[in-house]
Amino acid sequence: MKALRTPDERFEGLKDYQFEPNYLEVDDTEGGSLRVHYVDEGPSDANPVLTMHGEPSWSYLYRHMIPVFTGAGHRVIAPDLVGFGRSDKPSQRSDYSYERHVGWMGSLVRQLDLENITLVCQDWGGLIGLRLWAEMPDRFARIVVANTALPTGDQPMGEAFTAWRTFSQEVPEFPAGRIIYGGTTSKLTDEEVAAYDAPYPDETYKEGARQFPVLVPDSPDNPSSQANREAWGVIRGLDTPVLTAFGADDKIMAGVDKVFQKLCPGAAGQPHTILPDAGHFLQEDVGPELARLTNDFIVRTS
Template identity: 75%
Template sequence: MDKLRTPDNRFNDLPGFDFPPNYLDVTDPDGGALRVHYLDEGPEDAAPVLVMHGEPSWCYLYRHMIPVLTGAGHRVLAPDLIGFGRSDKLAHRADYTYQRHVDWMLDWLDQTQAHNITLVCQDWGGLIGLRLLAARPDRFARLVVANTALPTGDQPMSPAFESWKEYSQTVPDFDAGRIVSGGTTSKLTDAEIAAYNAPFPDDSYKEGARQFPVLVPSTPDDPAAQANRDAWAVLRGLDIPVLTAFGADDKIMAGVDQVFQKLMPGAVGQDHCILQNAGHFLQEDVGPELGALTNAFIAKTAG
């Protein structure tokens, strides 16, 4: 398994991102090690808020939320998935599978020894984060679902997703920064767009980003379909509090919040919201607001 590591100097002087890096090694399927980067902010002894990014972003996505969460006394853990941010990248697309992504992050989570976790997940941060929750339910205290899903392939994907999938596989220049900006209502500055492109010095570093869209289970016999069904069997039985917070302008995930509200018992009676002036990457559009909603949700459901 050939791996690449983005040079550290590409992460110098990024706008709004003055957080020191942390690293843990996780085991890859061939017995080697891959480096996972993560942020660890706030009091070490506080219950952690685990914020998980998706495609094609990295933990830079949470820079507006982290000060709001730590300001309320919470510890924040913000990992970069393998293939993104400062985490290692694999040189060959075939080495990225859904199950491997779950296994890598489960190894990372176990090493952190974090408990009483509030999970905040968006996009692929949910496809992976919800699998972590199902695998280690005793480690989690509550869940914030933001513009994400846990598909099993038993329902057809939306036309908006199919269009995105086709675009991701055919566009000559997979420009992560432009893609993130296109998924916001506020739009990003040139410097912020460059920050989202920082992890990818050239196309050889983008194999994981290119592969993610085709790993979403879209048919009942997809390799990940049964594992996600099994995860749903666990999630349906959990009684931890669940809050949905979706962007009003996210066409891909429109309506999926209602799935969580219907299927997860802990969603009953919560202050679910549709955030106005927010697109798919709502952390960019309304990050401080989403942080404040998370703080209020933790306070409401604590102890």
């Protein structure tokens, strides 16, 4: 599998992002390997908070939350999905599939031997992270579900998602930073928009970002629909504590929190919240508050 690697200098001097890079290799499923980047902050012997980003962001999204977690004594693992951030970027859109993404992140969890994980997942970070929870539930202590879903294609995705997917496929130049800007309530500075564009020197680096919207299971016969149904079958039998925290201004994910509250046994009795003045990328709008809610959740369920 041919892959591009964003030059290191693209990541120099980014606002509020001074974390040392860490790397490991994962099987690309074609006889080679891909380099995956992850942030690893806080005490190495502490239980980990695994923060998983989505489309088209990267671990920069969690820069305001990581210090709140480490300040409470937690270890934070914040990977960049393959195709994003400082991770390698396969050069063909056909290289990207939902199942490969799950496998690549599963390899990271196993290689780092993460246990007693607190998963914080948003957007595609949930589509992937929740599959990992179903695949290896003994490794996960609790789940924070933030503006995400685990779709099976058995229910319509809604007009907002359809419009987003159409835009993502038809726009001549995929504007990653401006997409993040548009999904926030507080709005980013030009410097922050540039940081979200940093992983992509040109359009050839954006094949993963382009492909993600069409990988969402939106019909019952999608290649990953059955795998997600099976994951739900596992999740519905788990008593792992689950907390939902959704942004009030997120139109795409509006109401999906109720699905988790209904179907996850461990969601019963938790102080689920809708965060005002927060859009789809709530880590940007209310990151420290979301981190504090997570810290409280850890204390309450430990």
